[in-house]
Structures are given as C-alpha cells and as structure tokens.
Amino acid sequence: MTLTAYIKKRNGVSVGSPMSLRNNLYRSLGARNFSTFWNYWNPIFGYYLGxxxxxxxxxxxxxxxxxxxxxxxxxxxxxGVTMLFRGGVSLFFTIWFLVMGLAVLGTRYLNHNFAKQKWGLRALVNISIISACFLITVYINLYIPV
Structure with missing residues (x-):
C-alpha cells in the first residue's frame, strides 16, 4: 500500500485535505480502544514505522x-530529535513510548473495547491512558536512575 492510500484509509481524506487534521484527531481520540488509537494517530509516521x-x-x-x-x-x-535541539541526552520519549506499547498490549489482553460508548467517553479513556503512561514515565525519570 502506498503512503497516499494509507493516509486516505486512516484519515478518510486525501493527503493535504483541509479535513485531514480534524479527521485524524476525531478518529484517533474516539477510537474504540487504545490499540486502534495508534492506527489513526499520525498516519504518515505510522506508515513508515509499520x-x-x-x-x-x-x-x-x-x-x-x-x-x-x-x-x-x-x-x-x-x-534523537529532541537531543539534537537540546544538546543533551534524554530517554524520556523512549521510556514513554515503551510504557505506551505495554499499555497497548495490556488493553488488548483485557479486550478493552469502548465501541458502543459515546465519542467523548472513548476520547477520555484514550487520553487518560496516554496521561497515565506519561505520569509513569515522569515517575521513572524522577525516581529511578536510567
């Protein structure tokens, strides 16, 4: 699948559409589960990572x-990008994304599915998981030498 086709599949609109950002946020935040959130979030980066x-x-x-x-x-x-601009070593995002990857596995294991819930609740759940992963990362960076 080409990048253009992938973006259209994920966002529902073509590359460069004025509705692209709106669709990306609406679909990702309102995803039925945390795993599906990542199918929609940043389709260009997701395409290359995949x-x-x-x-x-x-x-x-x-x-x-x-x-x-x-x-x-x-x-x-x-x-790597932040280190280029800051000039110092940091693994904050590495730890945060590791924790979010583990959260994806955990929510899959628990069959986390809010498809029948309203968009607002699904968005709240997905944002809460990201926030919890962020707080865990802050704790790790503060209290556990990495």
Whole structure:
C-alpha cells in the first residue's frame, strides 16, 4: 500500500485535505480502544514505522515483542530529535513510548473495547491512558536512575 492510500484509509481524506487534521484527531481520540488509537494517530509516521520497523521486527519476534520494540524505536526517534535541539541526552520519549506499547498490549489482553460508548467517553479513556503512561514515565525519570 502506498503512503497516499494509507493516509486516505486512516484519515478518510486525501493527503493535504483541509479535513485531514480534524479527521485524524476525531478518529484517533474516539477510537474504540487504545490499540486502534495508534492506527489513526499520525498516519504518515505510522506508515513508515509499520513499513520499516514493525514488519521487519515481526519476522524475527512474536508480534507483541515487535510491537513493543516498534514503540520503543519510535521513542528513540523522538528522543534523537529532541537531543539534537537540546544538546543533551534524554530517554524520556523512549521510556514513554515503551510504557505506551505495554499499555497497548495490556488493553488488548483485557479486550478493552469502548465501541458502543459515546465519542467523548472513548476520547477520555484514550487520553487518560496516554496521561497515565506519561505520569509513569515522569515517575521513572524522577525516581529511578536510567
């Protein structure tokens, strides 16, 4: 699948559409579960992570391990960019994305599904999971030497 087709599938509109950001936020935040949130969030970055990281990793590792490694790799990319601008070493995003990858696995294991709930509740649940992962990451960075 091409990047253009992937974005249209995820956002429901073509690349560059004025509705792209709105659709991205609406679909991702209102996703039926935390795993599906990531199918919609940032489709351009998701396309490349899936194509160049997740697919090769799942040939070597079981899917859950490949998924967590992909999230961790995504965090490393984010940290790499911030380190270029800050000039110092930080693994904040790496830890945060690792925790979010584990949250995806946990919510899959629990069959977390809010498809029948209103959009607002689904958005609140997804934002709450991201926030909880963020707070866990802050705690790790404050109290556990990494």
């Amino acid at each position: 194509h160049y990281l997740f697919k090769p990793l799942k040939r070597i590792f079981p899917v859950p391990v490949a998924l967590v490694l992909t999230f961790t790799g995504c965090g490393l990319i984010h940290d």
